[in-house]
Amino acid sequence: MMREIFEKVLKNKKDKADYIEIRAEKKEFTTIHFQGEKLEKINCSQQIGGDVRALVKGGWGFISFNQFDNLEEKVSEAIEVARLIGKEESRLAVNSPVVEIIKQDLDKDFRQISLREKKELVGNYNNIIMNFSPQIQSSKVIYTDKFSTIYFANSEGSYIEQEKPFLSVSFTAIARKGDNVQIANESIGTTKGFEIIEKISPKAQRAASRAVNLLRAESVEGGEYTVILDQILGGVFIHEAFGHLSEADFLYEDERMSGLMKLGKKFGSPKLNVVDDGSIPNLLGSAKYDDEGIRTRKNYLIKDGILVGRLHSRETAAKMGEEPTGNARALNYRFKPIVRMTNTYIENGDTPFEDLLSGIKKGIYAKDCYGGMTTFEMFTFSAGEGYMIRDGKIAEPVKDVVLSGNLFTTLLNIEGVGNDLKMIESSGGCGKSGQGPLPVSFGSPHLRIKKVVVGGK
Ligand SMILES: [Zn+2]
Numbered sequence: 265m266m267r268e269i270f271e272k273v274l275k276n277k278k279d280k281a282d283y284i285e286i287r288a289e290k291k292e293f294t295t296i297h298f299q300g301e302k303l304e305k306i307n308c309s310q311q312i313g314g315d316v317r318a319l320v321k322g323g324w325g326f327i328s329f330n331q332f333d334n335l336e337e338k339v340s341e342a343i344e345v346a347r348l349i350g351k352e353e354s355r356l357a358v359n360s361p362v363v364e365i366i367k368q369d370l371d372k373d374f375r376q377i378s379l380r381e382k383k384e385l386v387g388n389y390n391n392i393i394m395n396f397s398p399q400i401q402s403s404k405v406i407y408t409d410k411f412s413t414i415y416f417a418n419s420e421g422s423y424i425e426q427e428k429p430f431l432s433v434s435f436t437a438i439a440r441k442g443d444n445v446q447i448a449n450e451s452i453g454t455t456k457g458f459e460i461i462e463k464i465s466p467k468a469q470r471a472a473s474r475a476v477n478l479l480r481a482e483s484v485e486g487g488e489y490t491v492i493l494d495q496i497l498g499g500v501f502i503h504e505a506f507g508h509l510s511e512a513d514f515l516y517e518d519e520r521m522s523g524l525m526k527l528g529k530k531f532g533s534p535k536l537n538v539v540d541d542g543s544i545p546n547l548l549g550s551a552k553y554d555d556e557g558i559r560t561r562k563n564y565l566i567k568d569g570i571l572v573g574r575l576h577s578r579e580t581a582a583k584m585g586e587e588p589t590g591n592a593r594a595l596n597y598r599f600k601p602i603v604r605m606t607n608t609y610i611e612n613g614d615t616p617f618e619d620l621l622s623g624i625k626k627g628i629y630a631k632d633c634y635g636g637m638t639t640f641e642m643f644t645f646s647a648g649e650g651y652m653i654r655d656g657k658i659a660e661p662v663k664d665v666v667l668s669g670n671l672f673t674t675l676l677n678i679e680g681v682g683n684d685l686k687m688i689e690s691s692g693g694c695g696k697s698g699q700g701p702l703p704v705s706f707g708s709p710h711l712r713i714k715k716v717v718v719g720g721k
Contacts, residue, residue: 266425270417273336278419281318281343282354285418287555288314288332289597292375293410296383298390300402308379313597318342323350326600357581357588359558361421366552368427370457374409377458382407385461386433389468393437396472399479401445404436405468406691407461412596414555422557430454430548430703432691433461435468439475446663448474448648449634451691453703455546474649477661484650484662484718490627490679491667491716492620495686497647498708500633502538503608503694505643505671507706510540510565510573511591511603511696512580521640524672529571532675535613538566540575542590542606548689548703549606553590556601560590566675577603595699602697609707613681620680620712627653628718630665644668666719673715680712 270286277284290312297305315328316339325345327338374382386407393403410430417423434451450471454460493501508514515522542560544550554560556578565573576584577592580603592601621629632648650665651658686707693701 266415267417267423269332269335270415270423273339274417274419276336277339277343280340281320281346281419283319283356283419284339284343285317285416285556286314286335286339287594287597288312288415289412291410291412293408294374294379294382296386296407298386298403298405301394303383303387306379306383315597315600316342317600318346319350319354319356320346321350322352322354323347324600325349328598355582356578357576359420359578359588361418362553362557362559363423364552365425366427368429368455370429372457372459374429374431374458375411389433389435389465392465392468393435393472396437396469397439397476399439399441399476400437400472401440402438404434406434408432408691416553416555416557418557424553424557426551426553428455428551431456431458431461433464434691435471437471437475439472439479441479444479446475446478447634448472448478450474453548453689453691455548455550478649478663481650481661481663483664484628484652486719488715489718490624490712490714491718492624492627492629492653493708493711493713494629494631495684495708495710496632496688497630497645498610498711499608499688499706500636500645501643502610502708503605503704503706504636504638504645506538506565506675507540507605507608508638508696509641509671510575511605512574512576512584513603515574516580516583524641525571525574527571527573530569531566531571531672532569532678534568535681536566536569536675536678537564537611538609539564539611540589540591540605540608544607547607547687548693548705549608551606554592554601555594556588556592558588558590558592560606563589563591575603575605577601593702595702599699602699604696604702605694605704607687607705607707609685609687610681610709610711612683612685612709614683615680615712617682617684617710620682620710621653621658622656624653624656628662628665629653629658630667641671642668643671664719668717668719674713677714677716678711679714682710685709
């Protein structure tokens with residue numbers, strides 16, 4: 265039905281713009297929120313909305329709405345806006361039209377599970393944290409499920425329907441001893457069914473035990489260390505510190521950064537390979553088509569240590585004379601698609617974890633991530649968990665492990681790439697230009713990096 269409506273409007277308006285697309289989104293979602301002993305929030309709702317994006321002489325008009333009754337008028341409005349802005353030639357990478365309807369089958373469809381059952385499961389997890397130890401002061405457990413169907417059509421003849429399920433649970437445990445307060449997080453996100461979150465008590469326990477253990481940890485002594493990052497921190501590092509700089513809209517606007525991100529430049533040892541791939545089935549950043557109807561694919565960003573690619577929308581690809589990569593994504597119908605990552609990771613190397621450790625006299629094993637910041641090529645990340653490495657062995661726990669440095673030197677300083685890649689799917693997501701949290705996944709094998717500046721307290 266959407267198809268006929270969209271196609272009729274596009275047929276009438278096609279000649280008034282260089283390009284037009286219409287998107288509609290239907291979603292139903294649930295959130296359950298426990299804090300400490302209390303059920304803070306429980307909410308179940310449905311939403312429908314849409315948007316139109318029109319291109320005239322290089323200028324974009326974008327209108328979003330909740331009512332579909334006068335779609336043709338909305339298209340005219342978007343064209344009108346585009347006309348006011350457009351002053352050059354419209355440039356979009358060429359794409360052949362596709363027509364496809366993509367359904368997503370869930371083993372245990374969370375839309376069929378009662379709100380009561382969801383609440384009980386999440387309440388049990390909350391109790392696991394609260395009852396873990398007298399030192400646990402508070403908790404936060406957040407459950408979210410969402411099932412969206414996205415309808416897309418453009419003036420070139422594409423029509424795509426895609427179903428996108430999303431389910432997540434996050435655990436926060438807060439432990440306290442005197443005025444020493446420590447926090448630990450664990451979470452899981454998935455595009456699969458309810459069965460994925462039915463047996464995650466060990467995760468709730470781990471959040472609680474990590475927070476309690478941190479009460480006993482000493483602050484790390486600041487300095488320069490050889491550091492081993494676990495798969496989570498390695499994944500966050502490659503997404504946040506490197507991946508965002510590979511987004512072509514950013515590069516196109518920043519002359520200095522686009523000079524630093526020159527294709528063909530050496531970025532690391534020949535063992536370093538970095539990929540963004542939206543076509544892997546069923547990961548958080550996956551979809552068969554991006555939000556411009558471009559087929560997603562495996563894109564190498566760094567291959568054998570050399571910078572070889574970047575991420576594009578149709579517009580950035582055309583402007584930079586490269587191919588579109590399937591990376592135009594919109595958070596929802598209120599936003600236009602911009603260049604985003606999907607599933608970003610460092611490929612496996614060949615060094616087992618024990619061999620990465622060996623030969624480190626005094627170093628740090630940094631695990632998990634508790635926040636971070638990047639400004640162009642400079643980054644700072646706080647590990648969620650840390651251990652000293654002494655004589656090639658993991659030793660006592662340490663806290664306040666804050667890693668900082670310059671992206672380019674740090675990539676060159678990666679001296680060991682593990683063989684244990686893990687993709688991380690958490691409850692959070694990626695933020696950019698006010699569009700967040702957008703579901704993405706990231707991953708890495710264990711990485712050994714020399715000369716990392718570690719700040720302690
Ligand atoms: Zn991000």
